[in-house]
Amino acid sequence: MAAPSFLPAQEAGFREITPGQVDAIDKGLKWLAKSQYSNGAIGSTCQVAFTSLAALSFMANGSTPFRGPYAKNIRDALKFILRNTSKSGYVNEAVGRGLGGSGMHGHGYATWFLAELYGMCGDVGDLGDESVRERLQKAVAVIEQSQDSNGGWTYEPRPSGHEGSVTVTQVQALRSARNSGIAVKKAVIDKGIDYIRKSTQADGTVAYSLGSRGSGGTYALTAAGMCIFAMYGATDAPEVKRGMVALMGFLTGRHSRNGHHDYYAHLYAGQACFFAKGKDPAFWTKGFAVIRGELLSSQDRETGCWQQDGYGGAFGTACATLVLQIPYRILPIFQD
Numbered sequence: 001m002a003a004p005s006f007l008p009a010q011e012a013g014f015r016e017i018t019p020g021q022v023d024a025i026d027k028g029l030k031w032l033a034k035s036q037y038s039n040g041a042i043g044s045t046c047q048v049a050f051t052s053l054a055a056l057s058f059m060a061n062g063s064t065p066f067r068g069p070y071a072k073n074i075r076d077a078l079k080f081i082l083r084n085t086s087k088s089g090y091v092n093e094a095v096g097r098g099l100g101g102s103g104m105h106g107h108g109y110a111t112w113f114l115a116e117l118y119g120m121c122g123d124v125g126d127l128g129d130e131s132v133r134e135r136l137q138k139a140v141a142v143i144e145q146s147q148d149s150n151g152g153w154t155y156e157p158r159p160s161g162h163e164g165s166v167t168v169t170q171v172q173a174l175r176s177a178r179n180s181g182i183a184v185k186k187a188v189i190d191k192g193i194d195y196i197r198k199s200t201q202a203d204g205t206v207a208y209s210l211g212s213r214g215s216g217g218t219y220a221l222t223a224a225g226m227c228i229f230a231m232y233g234a235t236d237a238p239e240v241k242r243g244m245v246a247l248m249g250f251l252t253g254r255h256s257r258n259g260h261h262d263y264y265a266h267l268y269a270g271q272a273c274f275f276a277k278g279k280d281p282a283f284w285t286k287g288f289a290v291i292r293g294e295l296l297s298s299q300d301r302e303t304g305c306w307q308q309d310g311y312g313g314a315f316g317t318a319c320a321t322l323v324l325q326i327p328y329r330i331l332p333i334f335q336d
Contacts, residue, residue: 089138
């Protein structure tokens with residue numbers, strides 16, 4: 001694949017898609033497909049979250065519920081998500097978060113999946129009393145109604161409590177839903193973005209929550225926060241300028257990552273580098289290149305999975321294949 005036209009001369013050797021990357025994606029998707037249970041779920045725990053992320057990755061490869069090598073996997077994943085959607089619209093397994101449920105993280109990923117599916121395909125088949133659009137509208141309403149007064153979200157669908165990683169998941173889901181034509185309250189999005197802004201520290205890193213400012217931000221939360229800022233086009237804000245410098249510091253080794261939540265972090269760092277490339281192409285040519293290299297080197301080449309995630313490979317493989325497919329620009333949210 002030819003180097004994108006926006007690349008400066010010194011980055012002419014960068015390629016968005018490499019043969020090794022394509023091979024890793026193919027092996028990873030095959031592993032996810034083979035790992036899907038008969039009920040449509042993927043993963044032995046947090047199944048709403050992992051199934052949604054895996055389905056997004058199948059779609060990022062070009063499959064839909066109607067065509068492509070992973071059409072049945074997407075259909076089965078959709079059926080699983082819908083079976084685990086309550087009448088109120090909350091998407092979660094019938095267990096508590098600490099007992100293997102996905103909580104609001106999973107609800108956010110499920111909403112993202114439904115929004116991208118609706119954006120690509122519209123309503124899908126006969127779902128009984130409600131369409132995908134109606135399910136998506138209810139899922140958005142749950143997010144809107146669960147926002148804390150300071151703009152954040154917590155692990156359960158209640159408007160009290162807040163934490164950065166949950167907040168990022170909800171704000172991204174709302175962006176995807178809005179992109180697909182679903183009405184989303186602007187005030188909710190604005191407050192969510194402001195929560196992340198207020199969580200960004202003087203060194204550009206993002207704290208775990210507003211209450212933990214000053215304790216030092218992590219690679220994972222900094223990547224997640226910068227993804228949201230860049231996704232919404234806020235790259236000129238001073239917090240974002242500092243944050244992207246900090247993110248590149250984590251990627252280039254200037255800052256220690258402490259080895260926590262790397263697949264989660266790479267998922268958001270890859271998106272941040274992609275969405276911010278218009279501001280500085282080096283975010284993409286250098287930042288994504290680092291992420292890609294680390295992902296390719298950490299894959300189990302025999303099985304195709306990324307098994308060091310602590311969840312048997314379901315989370316790591318879904319995140320890795322999804323971020324490696326950002327350059328395909330197939331998902332609506334990845335189109336520029």
